[in-house]
Amino acid sequence: MTEFELIESCFRSGTVRDASLMVGNGDDCLVWHDAAPLAMSIDTAVAGRHFPEDASPERVAQRAFLPALSDLAAMGATPAFFTLALTLPTPIDEHWTRRFAQRLVTLADHYGLVLAGGDTTSGPARVISLQMHGRIAQPLTRSGVLVGDEVWVSGQPGRAAAALPAILDGREADVPGDWLDAYWQPQPRLSLGQQLVGIANAAIDVSDGLVADLTHLARASHLNIELAVEHLPVAPSLSERLGFDDAIAKVLAGGDDYELAFTAPAERHNELLELSQQLALPLTCIGRAQAGDATVSIRHNGKDYRSSWPGFTHF
Incomplete structure (x- = not known):
């Protein structure tokens, strides 16, 4: 041919x-x-x-x-x-x-x-x-984060990264089906993105890991983003299979999720909860933007939390 x-x-x-x-x-x-x-x-x-x-x-x-x-x-x-x-x-x-x-x-x-x-x-x-x-008439960008914005994420990140080792080793039968679906059939959140225009101040898709991608927002906007581990949307299959620390590591830094992370003014909180119901898509408030050093900090019940996963790198 x-x-x-x-x-x-x-x-x-x-x-x-x-x-x-x-x-x-x-x-x-x-x-x-x-x-x-x-x-x-x-x-x-x-x-x-x-x-x-x-x-x-x-x-x-x-x-x-x-x-x-x-x-x-x-x-x-x-x-x-x-x-x-x-x-x-x-x-x-x-x-x-x-x-x-x-x-x-x-x-x-x-x-x-x-x-x-x-x-x-x-x-x-x-x-x-x-x-x-x-x-697109009014694009959402990475540089629009404002002090006081709430930080949100769609869906339940982490499952695609959890599936990847088994996929590479030919052991797909060993992992839950929702992990495989997350890896092989990621769902681009087009309807969510379109409806966030006029509500959100900044957005990014989670491809390289939640912390890595939120760091792009923090740097582009010259602000600090603080995440609360206890508010992360951890899929039950992750916590049941991996335990707390490993599940949190996948959510924070696994990558390959293609969910949307975004920031919005606190006064839009209830509107976003209504949008979550309308789209039948979990939207979770996981942190807040504040004046700072253009980094992402992670807290668990008010204390510093360390994750060993750096996020995906292309090289």
């Missing part, structure tokens, strides 16, 4: 259409015309680094697509289109590629994105780069 046969055969079956796409797949550039500002983000997933080399093509598509989409959620954007750069080992495994493409296109249809263009090439390993674009 040639490059162009692969594109025509595997990546033209999506059902989403958008009048803003003036020129799409098949030309030198895509041309998009839109009245709204666009938020853009790019993510790369590498076999052996971001997903096991023997993972099914459907799972690989999910692990590449869903985390990339999470960046739009963190900005409060509405998905519009994406581009795909795909590196495949030769000879091309057509069966694998068709299954990967089918799952990718299904996800794109579900979330309302047009596959507008991209590139394919051969290489020593599977590498998937997805650039996401979303419409």
Whole structure:
């Protein structure tokens, strides 16, 4: 299969259409015309680094697509289109590629994105780069944290990181199903991000670990963020399997969660609790922003708490 046969055969079956796409797949550039500002983000997933080399093509598509989409959620954007750069080992495994493409296109249809263009090439390993674009009028950024803001997080972070050792060792049967779902099918919090616009002052998606990502907010806003361990949303399966300290370590620094961490004025507290019920999504107040040294401090019942996990690093 040639490059162009692969594109025509595997990546033209999506059902989403958008009048803003003036020129799409098949030309030198895509041309998009839109009245709204666009938020853009790019993510790369590498076999052996971001997903096991023997993972099914459907799972690989999910692990590449869903985390990339999470960046739009963190900005409060509405998905519009994406581009795909795909590196495949030769000879091309057509069966694998068709299954990967089918799952990718299904996800794109579900979330309302047009596959507008991209590139394919051969290489020593599977590498998937997805650039996401979303419409946005008022972006949530990392630098908007204000003194006195409450710090919130969605969902129950930590389970994806807890699953990873078993996934890499081929022991998936040994861990709870909710851990595997958290790793293989992360849920980009698009509806939450869109509804946080006008409520939250700053937001970020939790990809590298809760502390590591909140540190980005603290540094961008030049404030201290203080977390209360006793308020963290620990999934029962984590505490039952790992015990308190190890469960807290996963929540604070595990990464791969793709939940949203955000700050909002204290007077919006009840509004956020109502939003949690409306979305059927846990939203938990876990700390507060204060004047300080652009770091994250962790307290447990008022005392310093130390975690040995530094968070995920890409190098």
